[in-house]
Amino acid sequence: MTKSKILFITTASISTNPRLLKSYLFWSAEGFECQLLAFRMNNWADELDDALVDKYQLKFTSIPASKQAYGFWLKGSVLNRLLSFLDYNFLSTKNLAFASNKRSWQLMQYLKKSTFEFEHIEAHTLGALYPAFHWAKKKGVTFSFDVEDFHPEEKITYQKIKERQRRYRLMKDLLPSAKYITAASPLIAQETEKLIERKVITINNVFPENEFKITSVSKENEKLKLIWFSQHISFGRGLEEFIEAAWRFKSQLSITLVGHLNSDFENRIIKPKQSFISTIDAMSQEDLHALLADFDVGLALENGNEDYNRQICLTNKIWAYFQAGLYILATSTKAQIEFIQQNPIHGQLITLEKENLMNGLQGVIDEKRSIVEDKEKRFTVAKKHSIENEMRQVKGLIL
Numbered sequence: 001m002t003k004s005k006i007l008f009i010t011t012a013s014i015s016t017n018p019r020l021l022k023s024y025l026f027w028s029a030e031g032f033e034c035q036l037l038a039f040r041m042n043n044w045a046d047e048l049d050d051a052l053v054d055k056y057q058l059k060f061t062s063i064p065a066s067k068q069a070y071g072f073w074l075k076g077s078v079l080n081r082l083l084s085f086l087d088y089n090f091l092s093t094k095n096l097a098f099a100s101n102k103r104s105w106q107l108m109q110y111l112k113k114s115t116f117e118f119e120h121i122e123a124h125t126l127g128a129l130y131p132a133f134h135w136a137k138k139k140g141v142t143f144s145f146d147v148e149d150f151h152p153e154e155k156i157t158y159q160k161i162k163e164r165q166r167r168y169r170l171m172k173d174l175l176p177s178a179k180y181i182t183a184a185s186p187l188i189a190q191e192t193e194k195l196i197e198r199k200v201i202t203i204n205n206v207f208p209e210n211e212f213k214i215t216s217v218s219k220e221n222e223k224l225k226l227i228w229f230s231q232h233i234s235f236g237r238g239l240e241e242f243i244e245a246a247w248r249f250k251s252q253l254s255i256t257l258v259g260h261l262n263s264d265f266e267n268r269i270i271k272p273k274q275s276f277i278s279t280i281d282a283m284s285q286e287d288l289h290a291l292l293a294d295f296d297v298g299l300a301l302e303n304g305n306e307d308y309n310r311q312i313c314l315t316n317k318i319w320a321y322f323q324a325g326l327y328i329l330a331t332s333t334k335a336q337i338e339f340i341q342q343n344p345i346h347g348q349l350i351t352l353e354k355e356n357l358m359n360g361l362q363g364v365i366d367e368k369r370s371i372v373e374d375k376e377k378r379f380t381v382a383k384k385h386s387i388e389n390e391m392r393q394v395k396g397l398i399l
Contacts, residue, residue, distance in 0.1 A: 004031075004032055004033055004119065005032065005033045005034075005035070005116070005117055005118045005119050005120070006027055006032050006033070006034050006035070006118060006119070006120045006121070006122055006398070007034075007035050007036075007037065007114075007116060007118035007120070007121045007122070008020055008023070008024050008034060008035065008036045008037065008038075008121075008122050008123075008124070009036075009037045009038075009107060009111075009121060009122075009123050009124070009128045009131060009132060010037075010038050010039070010123070010124040010125050010128050011039060011101060011103035011104065011107065011125045011126075011127035011128050012038065012039060012124070012125050013038055013039055013040065013041045013045045013046075013048075013049050013065075014036070014038050014048075014049045014052050014053070014058070014060070015045050015048035015049050015052060015282075015284075015285075016041075016045055016231055017038065017124055017125065017148075018205075018207075018285055018316055019124060019146055019148055019184065019203075019205065020036075020038070020122075020124040020146075021052065021056075021285075022207065022208075022387045022391075023122060023124075023146070023391070024036060024058065025056060026387065026388070026391045027122075027398070030395070032398075033059075034058075034059060035059045035060075035061070035116045035118065036058055036059060036060045036061070037060075037061050037063065037107065037110060037111070037114070038060065038061075038062065038063070039062065039063045039064075039065040039103060039106075040062040040063065040064050040065060040068075041065050041066065042064070042065065042066040042067075042068050043066075044260050044281075044282060045282075048282065048283075048284060049062075051284055052284070061110070061114070061116075063103075063106055063107065063110050065103065065106075072106065072109075075105075076102035076103070076105045076106045077102055079098055079102065079105055080098060080099060080101070080102035080105065083095050083096075083098050083099035084099045084100075084158075084159060084162070084163075086099070088162055088165055088166050088169065093130060093133075093169075093170070093173050093174065094130060094134070096130075096166055096169060096170055097127070097129070097130035097131075097170060099166060100126070100127070100163060100166045100167060100170060101126065101127030103127045104127040104128070104129075104130055104131060107127065107128060107131040108130075108131050108134070111131055111135050118139070118141060119141050119142070120136075120141055120142050120143065120144070120179070120398055121135060121136050121141065121142075121143040121144075122143070122144050122145075122146070123143060123144070123145045123146070124145075124146050124148065125148070126151040126167060126170065126171075129145055129170060129171070129174050129175075130170065130174060132145065133174045133177055133178075136177075137177075142178075142179035142398075143177075143178055143179060144178050144179050144180050144181065144182065144394075144397075144398070145174075145175060145178050145181050145182075146181075146182045146183070146184070146203070147171075147181065147182065147183040147184065147188055147189070147192050147200065148183075148184045149184070149188065149309050149313055150188045150191050150192065150308070150309045150312060150313075151167045151171065151309075152164050152165075152167040152168045152171065153191075153307055153308035153309045153312075154307055154309045155306050155307040155309070155310075156307075168195070171192070171195060171196065172195055172196060175192070175195075175196045175198070176196055176198060179397065179398070180201060180394060180397045180398075181196075181198070181199075181200045181201065182200070182201045182202070182203045182394065183200050183201070183202055183203070184202075184203065184204070184205050184313065184314065185202065185204065185205075185312060185313050185314040185335050186202050186335075186338070187311075187312035187313075187334060187335050187338070188202075188309075188312050188313060189201070189202045191312060201393050201394060203390045203391065203393065203394070204314065204319060204385070204390055205314055205315060205316045205318075205319045206319045206323060206385050206386055206387050206389075206390055207285070207289065207316075207319065207320060207323060207386070207387055208386060208387055208388065209323070209383060209386040209388065211285070211286055211289040211290070211323075212289055212292070212293070212320075212323045212324045212325075212379070212382075213290070213293055214293055214324075214325055214375060214376055214379050215290075215293040215294070223251075223252060223253050223254045223276075224252060224253040224254075224296050224297060224364065224365060224368050224371075225253070225254055225256070225294065225295045225296045225297070226246075226253055226254065226255045226256070226295065226296070226297045226298075226299055226329075227255075227256045227257075227258065227291075227292065227295040227297070227298055227299065227321075227326070228242075228255070228256075228257050228258070228298070228299040228301065228317070229257070229258035229259055229288060229317055229320075230258075230259045230317065231259055231260060231282060232259050232260050232261075232262060233257045233258075233259040233260065233261045233262060233265060233266075233279060234262035234264075234265045235262070235264075235265055235269075236303060236306060237301060237302075237303065238301030238302065238303050238331060238352050239257070239265075239269065239301065240265075240269050241352040241353075241354065241357065242299065242301055242352070242357060243255065243269055243270075243273060243277065244354065245354050245357035245358050245361065246276075246357075246361055247273050247276075248358060248361075249358075249361050249362070249365060250273070250275060250276040252365050253276065253361070253365065254276050254277075254278070255276060255277045255278075255299075256277075256278050256279070256280065256295070257270075257277065257278070257279045257280070258279070258280045258281075258282065258283065258288060258291070259281075259282050260281065260282045261279050261281070266279075288320070289320060289323075289324065292320060292321065292324035292326060293324060295324075295326055296326065296327060296368075296371055296372055296375070297326060297327045297328070297329060297364055297371065298317065298318070298320070298321025298324070298326040298327070298328050298329070298347075299317075299328075299329055300315065300317055300318040300321065300328055300329065300330040300331065300336060300347075301329075301331050301352070302315070302330075302331050302333045302336065303331070303352065304331065304332070304333040304334075310333060311333045311334045311335065312333070312334055312335050313333075313335055314335045314336070314339060318330060318336065318339065319385070321347075322343065322346055322378075322382050322385065323379075323382045323385065323386075324379070324382075325375045325376065325377075325378040325379030325380075325382060326375070326378075327346065327347055327364065327371045327374075327375075327378070328340070328346055328347030328348075329347060329348065329350050329360060329364065330347055330348070330349055330350070331349070331350055331351060331352060332349045332350070332351055336349070337349060343381075345374065345377070345378060345381070346378050346381075346382075348360065348363070348364075
């Protein structure tokens with residue numbers, strides 16, 4: 001049978017898993033019939049999900065993530081908690097997955113009753129790895145997995161040591177069975193290759209080329225316009241350190257933050273300095289990329305001390321700034337050091353230490369004219385980087 005049907009699965013929502021959406025749209029444009037199984041979060045993400053489903057006419061089945069389906073939520077929660085207390089060395093791979101993430105069990109239940117026929121499963125997020133492995137084997141089809149983050153070394157708040165070991169074992173036991181494996185940065189690919197001794201393909205976090213345009217640049221008498229975005233505007237992302245240092249230059253620059261705003265962060269960090277800070281609620285990917293055209297400098301702030309994964313990831317934001325032609329202020333994580341060294345005209349490195357931040361900000365203010373004038377040059381150079389070009393690496397592998 002010709003491989004023409006792909007099932008995409010994730011333990012996230014559509015809007016919070018942009019790599020999945022980019023892959024879905026790529027394969028759909030290539031003529032594959034695609035089906036998506038993702039979670040309904042019952043929060044701010046739902047509206048964004050609905051807009052994406054309508055816009056792209058996604059074939060989408062939703063799974064309730066919270067208590068809106070109370071019995072379903074309770075069963076998954078109780079099973080997850082009970083298994084998490086058992087010794088991970090003696091758990092089967094299936095129970096290891098359920099102990100790591102209750103949505104892994106929830107995915108399994110929905111896949112049991114799925115009527116969609118598929119010849120390949122593409123899994124995103126670690127909680128989707130075991131369901132992809134199990135159902136690919138059961139149906140006699142292939143599966144692939146996207147290592148968006150190096151999951152064992154992400155920040156873990158519950159059972160840190162046990163959960164790290166669960167994640168290492170899941171990846172080591174299950175990934176060798178995948179048809180192919182992709183990763184979101186070169187360093188994540190390298191770490192995964194060391195773990196499973198197998199080739200991993202880097203698909204960088206770039207976006208469709210046509211989502212970026214240059215519509216305006218700052219005038220000489222305007223403030224330098226800085227932007228930062230994420231799903232959430234909150235603590236632990238380097239923002240509090242950056243805002244404190246930037247306050248000295250409030251008459252020369254403005255900061256816009258895009259994302260779902262944490263109320264405590266708003267009261268403690270933003271309101272005391274709101275004269276040069278504005279916030280915008282989370283928006284669709286396409287609208288966000290259009291918005292970037294109005295700015296000069298993008299902030300790629302990563303606290304490398306949070307966890308090792310932050311050291312080796314290259315986020316959506318640094319690539320979005322890059323493709324929009326913005327000048328990038330990037331903190332000195334391993335991955336971002338490598339990125340700026342490879343793309344020196346696109347930005348500079350900083351640390352989260354106050355003196356270093358102030359020196360970096362003074363530098364971009366002093367170089368405002370060249371930063372603004374070189375925007376079109378940076379934009380043109382970045383055009384060769386797009387999701388269309390990245391996905392060519394796997395175009396023949398799914399067949």
